[in-house]
Amino acid sequence: MLRPLAIKTKPKEAEMHYGRLTTFINGSEVLHVKTTTETIKSPASTHTPICKKKFSYITEPTEQKFNSTDKEMKCMALKENTTMSLVNFVVSSAPNFRARQIIRETSGSISFVNGLSIKHVFVVGKSTEENTNKKIIKESEEHGDVLFYDYPDTYLYLVYKTLALLQWANENLSTQIIISKTDDDVAVDFFELSKNFKDILDEVSAHKNEREKNVFEQFPMICGLQYRVRDVPIRGKKHKNYVSLEEYAPSTYPTFCNGPMYVIPMAIAKDLYKLTCVHEMLRTEDVWFTGIVRDRIGKGDSNIVKRTYPFAQHYQTSQTNLEHREQNMRRVHILMVEKLGYSQIHWC
Template sequence: MISKLGFLLLLGCIGCVLLFFTFIERDLRSQISKTILIHSQRTYEMMGESSGNTRIIIEPSCNATFLIWIVTSYAGDPSTRSALRRAYIDEELQTLGIERVFLLGKLNDDAKRRTHVSQEALLDESRRFSDILQGDFLDTYRNLTYKHLMGLRWAMNNCKHVKYIMKMDDDIVVNIYGLLEKLHTGIIEKNSLAGYVMKNMTPIREPANKWYVSKAEYADNIYPDFVSGWLYITNSQVASKLINYAESYKYFWIDDVFVTGILRKVLYIKIQDISKIFTTDYRYLECCIKGKINLLKCEFLIGPNGGDAELQVKFRKFAKFCHANCFIRAENNLVGKTCVVAYKEPKLHKGVFQINPIKIL
């Protein structure tokens, strides 16, 4: 009887030991999994009242040789990122010497429920495409400056040998072939920010407005000249100046005003107006696409998607074909002079600013 009891006790002890090791192994696997998921988690310092550094949650590598293309994107809207990826696939961008990286923040629980996009989904997206840069801050309009500076800082630290940095919003359509052609001809001035120049813009002082700016946030009655955050081009030297100065400067949430206006002015960085290649109405891009039938190029290389992410894909097909097969339009046959559309008030900064109306026939 004692021998049998001892044997049972021995079996019980062995079972406990095996159970203990099972739990230890499971815990180790969990820790390893977490370490892999939060890969390359670089700490740049947490952000306070300044516009300084932020912690990186997801970080890609940089393989660009000519242009680093950073794109501000809302974490909860993968459709615009998908359209850009389908328009310009990664293999083609590599051939062109371009690296494209999407800049994201974090979604809170409410945003996750509304968009059905979880952090796990973003991690999976990063594993599949290796083009996500995510910072440890909420993905909101009020944090756009953090996102913008995070992208410039990453490009500056990881892509030091590229010639150009291009910052773009993800709802902007671009003819990358035409833009590269202009870059290779030296259209961009050294040590400058080149884009759609905005002048004499005033803060919105109406508290009920989504884009309300208080006197405490910005005391002056007019913003410095700046380039629209739709798309601008610069280099790592300029980005370095902006980043270094921003780290000790009071935070201002309208990112293009802050980065390319306030900081630029203090640092005496030039702005270069290349607005001739922009259109503020997406329907001009649709008119450009129709010109393919007559083998006519488009003078516009950049414009909004008008809420249609697929316009990016359509315009890229037109741009690819016409880059090799179409002819430059005559002055009297430019899209801006011949496109017939109903007038709509342009909103270059998603409702923040108004610009002079453009003439549409």
């Protein structure tokens, strides 16, 4: 049985907020996180590249509080059967408190299903409203699941939100972890996602050289929604996603995953982060990270795949109100729980 390795703890290169060390996922040492207000400078790491843009964190995710209830004891026992571990990063606008809570009560309430252990982390940038920032800090203290970074939370800086989570993942997660980037208006069926993982893992394991130690280095990106081929850059200067010839000259983009939901193994995410550190970025973050940078690190189209079993539904913020989105996300969650019951799959 494949077991997740401990996270590689590394010295930070910039001023960060440090504090107590915590752990999560099925009792194994997987995710180490620190939070407080003490600021410390550490020597530069030889493993982590020096980026043009470095982020500091106001709050970071912490270990889930464990109570000795029958339900939680059963969940801990189930997690002894973990075969894969996922950190689901949910990118969210600073004032979207209700949207984040809806996810906590639906898909975000799932921490283990079908051999997959899951940690949910909300990624939030700094608001111009100080009261909102105070509420986010309180939210983080209450739930322990917010990666709150010190940079403006606006659409123009959306690409930085993904870079901020990649920086944190690069510094804290091992290459045997899978991560996902999910918008807060996406409903995820983690049972269906686990089925995608199992099929890929079986295929990769069947072709893996026995001398290879990390099967996850062969794991591809998975597009949770659209798998885009030969899309063209938007050249209209008035469009919010305008791309000049100076920024990107080719007439088409590499294959990429549409932004609201995609999955990346940390083995690839670390390489993406390293190259992103030394290149100017496009504001279209899905094209940039899953297409252009993936292509530049030498990961061809065999390293990016369509989903086999649909596992994500996007209820676009511009097309639905919060009430309608909440109803749909709760419906997706209920249907998932019903499927688990029919299939007699263990989950918690």
